[in-house]
Amino acid sequence: MTIDWIRVRERVAALAASPRAAEVFGGHSHRFELEPVLTPDELAEAEAQFGVTLPEDYRGFLLHAGRGGAGPSYGIFPLRRGRDGWHWEGDGADLASLARLREPFPVQGPDPAALDALLAERPEEEDFEDVDAFDVAYEAWDERLAGLLWNEDRTVGAVCLCHHGCATREWLVVSGPERGTIWSDDRVDEVDLRPRGERTTFGRWYLEWLAEAEERVRAPAR
Template sequence: MNRPAVPRPLTEAEVIEAEAELGVTFPSEYRHYLLQVSSGGAVEQLEKTENGWWWAGNSTKRRDLLPLPFPHPDTYEDADDEFYRRLPRAEDYADEDAFSESMNGWNTEYWDFNERKTAGSFVAKEHGCGFATLLVITGPFAGTLWWDGRATSDLIIPLSLDHAGGARPVTFGEWLGRDSWDLLPPGWGRA
């Protein structure tokens, strides 16, 4: 199937239907973009599929987490450390089967915990190698963009025009037309 280079904007009825189905209200700048510019283009396309409304390129994201508020990374720092302290060690188990069972349980719990770190957001732009730009849809950071750098650093950080001055996350409107790599802290990820 050939997709147009820039998908058409959505209608007001489509946006209302998508918001109702997803259990969210889109941030105003993103909503305006969907209605006036495109359902995709600069971001992953919001589309209605056989599974309902969702974003292209986000098939592995959990739908049930979208209505939850996006958590600031500082809020789970201690919990992250606690998970690693509870990492099973082979020497603490009588045999390999018991260790494997414990490790499987830990992995399942940690996978869920990691998924919750991006609750309330979707991948707006995929950058390859596990890096992505997230657009926050819900919570106090709704309408801002964040860098998911967990592939190499285990960090999610705000994309910002002013990292030296407090790193206020950019809004969707500020981000449009910019390269997410240029909104990272100085020296991050570029040799």
């Protein structure tokens, strides 16, 4: 699917001018503003640093729509150059290991049976006579859960691009067989990452959000 990202930028600007733009979830945060685009040289520099070629529709977004800004929920994390090189900025963007983006994203996460077994072992405060003993037990259990769900190996080959609030996020896979697809991250709710729909690409994800936002501002006022 070829996307006219310049036209997309125009549609986003039209949303910003709508008197009902604030009714779109997250609009108060990004205000339907897209940051300046990257130049081809800037994008080439970033990709050389990461050792990957970013998915084509996301590259188109960066080059013709914006380096970040308006988008699903609280917006697309911008790709910026800092003192230590290129990086994404946003709530959870630092969860991505930029040095490991060339490694294949692991489609299969932790063994579901192992996760279920660990969740069943969650310490309950009423089972402890001493609150300090409960705290020690819970902290040890929580560390085991973090090692299963939140270890860096789980998200190699992907970048965190968006957050929905309450520590739920979306990732874009940039390496491996799922390259180009969006994965939802609800690990805060003690579930593993999962693909968003059936091979939902960045472009499809963004255009679906844009169409829903346009429908929202056109709908009859309640």
